[in-house]
Amino acid sequence: MRQMGSLKRKINMQFMVVAGLAILSTLVLSVAVFYNFFQQEVMNNLKMDAYMIKNMAEKYSWEELMEQFRIDNFRETIIKPDGTVVFDSEADFGDMENHRKRPEIRSAFSDGEGSDIRRSETRNKNTFYYAVRLKDGNVLRVASEAGSSLQVYQSVLPGVLMMAAILFLLCVFLAHFLTRSIVRPIEQVAANLDHSDLVSVYKELLPFINTIRKQHEDILEHAKMRQEFTANVSHELKTPLTSISGYSELIENGMALDEDVIRFAGEIHRSSQRLLTLINDIIRLSELDDDMLDISFEDIDLYVLAEDCVEMLSVSAENHKVTMELTGEPCVIRGNRGMIEELLYNLCDNAIRYNKEGGSVTVDVTLSGEQAILTVKDTGIGISQKHQERVFERFYRVDKSRSKKTGGTGLGLAIVKHIVARHGARLMLESREGMGTEIKVIFS
Numbered sequence: 337m338r339q340m341g342s343l344k345r346k347i348n349m350q351f352m353v354v355a356g357l358a359i360l361s362t363l364v365l366s367v368a369v370f371y372n373f374f375q376q377e378v379m380n381n382l383k384m385d386a387y388m389i390k391n392m393a394e395k396y397s398w399e400e401l402m403e404q405f406r407i408d409n410f411r412e413t414i415i416k417p418d419g420t421v422v423f424d425s426e427a428d429f430g431d432m433e434n435h436r437k438r439p440e441i442r443s444a445f446s447d448g449e450g451s452d453i454r455r456s457e458t459r460n461k462n463t464f465y466y467a468v469r470l471k472d473g474n475v476l477r478v479a480s481e482a483g484s485s486l487q488v489y490q491s492v493l494p495g496v497l498m499m500a501a502i503l504f505l506l507c508v509f510l511a512h513f514l515t516r517s518i519v520r521p522i523e524q525v526a527a528n529l530d531h532s533d534l535v536s537v538y539k540e541l542l543p544f545i546n547t548i549r550k551q552h553e554d555i556l557e558h559a560k561m562r563q564e565f566t567a568n569v570s571h572e573l574k575t576p577l578t579s580i581s582g583y584s585e586l587i588e589n590g591m592a593l594d595e596d597v598i599r600f601a602g603e604i605h606r607s608s609q610r611l612l613t614l615i616n617d618i619i620r621l622s623e624l625d626d627d628m629l630d631i632s633f634e635d636i637d638l639y640v641l642a643e644d645c646v647e648m649l650s651v652s653a654e655n656h657k658v659t660m661e662l663t664g665e666p667c668v669i670r671g672n673r674g675m676i677e678e679l680l681y682n683l684c685d686n687a688i689r690y691n692k693e694g695g696s697v698t699v700d701v702t703l704s705g706e707q708a709i710l711t712v713k714d715t716g717i718g719i720s721q722k723h724q725e726r727v728f729e730r731f732y733r734v735d736k737s738r739s740k741k742t743g744g745t746g747l748g749l750a751i752v753k754h755i756v757a758r759h760g761a762r763l764m765l766e767s768r769e770g771m772g773t774e775i776k777v778i779f780s
Contacts, residue, residue, distance in 0.1 A: 351511030664701035
């Protein structure tokens with residue numbers, strides 16, 4: 337819940353930062369747009385005034401015009417074609433410089449009208465100019481002063497700040513509400529992981545919630561597997577230890593006859609060997625479970641390793657009255673030599689242990705396209721359909737009495753499954769009860 341509170345604060349903060357930036361940028365843009373419209377309005381008014389005076393000049397004499405077109409808030413100036421100022425409503429035009437090079441005057445003489453905006457550094461204001469050419473060849477220019485963009489910003493600043501504050505407070509409230517709405521389904525799922533399917537969530541959150549559900553199910557499954565594994569390990573270790581303890585106690589207390597001591601010692605030796613094998617297999621599985629385990633790969637001739645394995649297990653096969661045969665062709669794969677040897681040994685050893693007297697084991701290595709296929713086939717007891725999906729689980733035995741009789745730990749095929757996974761290969765099993773089993777490992 338503490339982490340959820342931290343998540344809420346982060347989401348709230350991000351909402352408020354985004355809201356603040358959005359409000360600020362919107363207000364600045366709004367003032368800029370307003371000032372642009374303001375400029376257009378001032379220029380349009382100047383244009384209307386200029387053309388009004390131009391029309392008046394067609395009806396009145398020059399002297400009458402001087403008195404008529406004095407309009408408040410506007411400055412009127414008349415410039416001759418040579419740039420000389422012959423009239424100005426606010427200044428002594430006799431001392432004014434030549435206006436021929438002014439942009440609006442130049443445009444008026446060439447195009448009939450012109451405009452310009454210039455900033456006065458001394459008065460910190462913008463002056464808007466609009467000039468129009470009269471019929472007598474002179475140019476009439478109308479001007480008006482207006483505040484600069486900075487002054488416009490300053491004039492509206494109090495109202496802008498108040499509006500921004502109100503909008504920000506509203507956004508804070510909405511951010512808090514939205515954050516709670518977004519996080520609520522996650523909190524409900526976190527509080528009801530075992531019944532998360534009953535929690536209603538937004539469809540946008542479904543992939544996230546489904547991932548959480550799957551991860552939770554995987555965690556529960558792994559916890560169950562670890563619990564079963566611990567129970568199985570305890571049980572498997574207890575059996576040989578009990579045997580060792582029992583026989584050694586009989587010998588220690590002098591309850592074993594001389595002829596029994598040798599037999600009891602043999603039983604203790606077999607139990608201790610079973611115990612060592614079991615411990616080694618458990619340690620090996622733990623190593624294979626470690627994703628950080630560094631595995632070196634090299635080019636390996638699978639046929640040569642299979643040949644070595646068949647030769648190594650020939651005595652065991654002979655003891656079980658089983659024949660072994662190797663078929664196929666040389667086939668190079670990329671893998672870890674030790675792991676592949678272990679895989680071959682476990683598959684062949686299982687095929688021998690769970691075979692019938694007089695049965696056979698065939699190991700085949702073939703190349704199909706770019707895939708190497710290892711097949712271990714036996715004529716043994718087979719596996720019923722209901723057991724086939726579970727034979728690669730740890731400590732799972734189809735025939736528990738036969739497994740203990742043959743000395744199997746129930747971990748061989750689990751180790752095979754891990755090695756296959758580490759090599760990116762595929763594992764296939766076909767079996768019929770009483771007819772034998774065929775296991776294929778396909779290396780891509």
